[in-house]
Amino acid sequence: xxxxxxxxxxxxxxxxxxxxxxxxxAVATVAKTAFAKFDETVEVAMRLGVDPKxxxxxxxxxxxxPHGLGGNAKKVLVIASGEKLKEGQDAGADHVGGDDxxxxxxxxxxxxxxxxxxxxDMMKSVGKLxxxxxxxxxxxxxxxxxxxxxxxxxxREIKAGKVEYRVDKTAIIHAPIGKVSFGPDKLxxxxxxxxxxxxxxxxxxxxxxxxxxxxxxxxxxxGVRIDxxxxxxxx
Numbered sequence: 001x002x003x004x005x006x007x008x009x010x011x012x013x014x015x016x017x018x019x020x021x022x023x024x025x026a027v028a029t030v031a032k033t034a035f036a037k038f039d040e041t042v043e044v045a046m047r048l049g050v051d052p053k054x055x056x057x058x059x060x061x062x063x064x065x066p067h068g069l070g071g072n073a074k075k076v077l078v079i080a081s082g083e084k085l086k087e088g089q090d091a092g093a094d095h096v097g098g099d100d101x102x103x104x105x106x107x108x109x110x111x112x113x114x115x116x117x118x119x120x121d122m123m124k125s126v127g128k129l130x131x132x133x134x135x136x137x138x139x140x141x142x143x144x145x146x147x148x149x150x151x152x153x154x155x156r157e158i159k160a161g162k163v164e165y166r167v168d169k170t171a172i173i174h175a176p177i178g179k180v181s182f183g184p185d186k187l188x189x190x191x192x193x194x195x196x197x198x199x200x201x202x203x204x205x206x207x208x209x210x211x212x213x214x215x216x217x218x219x220x221x222x223g224v225r226i227d228x229x230x231x232x233x234x235x
Contacts, residue, residue, distance in 0.1 A: 007035040012222045020227040023195075026216045027188045029224050034180040039070070040219040042180060042187055044194055046173045047212040056205040059173065060166040062144045063197035067186040068161030070179035074114035076158050077101065079122050079140075084151050088117065091155035099125050105132060116140050117154040118147055137166070163194065171212075173198060180218055191216070195231050 011033035021029060027042075034040050050057040077095040078088030085096045095101065095113060102125045104110045109132070116133070118126045118140040126133075126140060133139040140146040144164050148154050165175040177190040195214075202210050211232040215223040 015222050015224045020225050022230050026224045026226045028184045030216050030218050031184050034218040034221055036220040040180045041176050042218050043176050046214045048171050049209045049212050050206045052167050057203045059201050061201045062162050062164045064162045065190040065193055073159045076155050077113040077116045080119040084119050088151045091152035092159050093155050115158045119149055
């Protein structure tokens with residue numbers, strides 16, 4: 001059995017004081033008990049009452065957090081043509097190109113980016129990269145605003161801290177809401193924005209209780225359970 005560090009053990013003792021917390025309490029507790037020497041990321045995990053195997057129960061979307069994510073801005077690749085290349089570059093994209101970028105990814109397994117924005121006319125080429133980009137969650141998608149002719153807006157939103165979330169095969173969404181150094185107030189604002197977005201993304205086909213459980217944690221710290229009833233909007 002793996003040994004538990006003394007700092008983690010102390011944090012666990014604090015978080016175990018209550019079975020379920022209200023969201024503001026949970027945020028404050030996670031911020032207070034973070035013990036790593038680096039600026040830990042704070043993450044929300046929500047288990048939903050959906051069956052991701054059914055397309056009409058898939059939950060995915062994006063949200064721009066009020067206070068961003070902190071740390072270094074994401075590296076953005078724009079795959080487009082003509083004037084849209086300059087538009088992406090002017091908006092702050094780190095890499096721009098067309099079929100040459102698709103070829104670079106295919107032949108060199110080049111992945112020096114965190115997000116891709118592609119114009120609709122380039123998706124025939126980008127589609128060839130499905131096996132490379134799909135498993136890494138990098139495939140552009142109209143639903144997340146990354147397949148668009150409004151390249152500048154998409155790039156700016158990603159740079160500003162837009163978070164993309166998607167329910168996994170176990171019906172759980174994991175998404176970051178910022179750094180411990182943000183402090184409880186900013187983390188709470190970001191957490192509310194993310195949770196509200198996920199609640200609004202509830203599929204019409206989802207029946208019964210939508211939010212089964214929800215927890216907050218820092219990179220190295222224990223999870224803090226939140227009362228699902230305190231965040232879920234009335235049915």
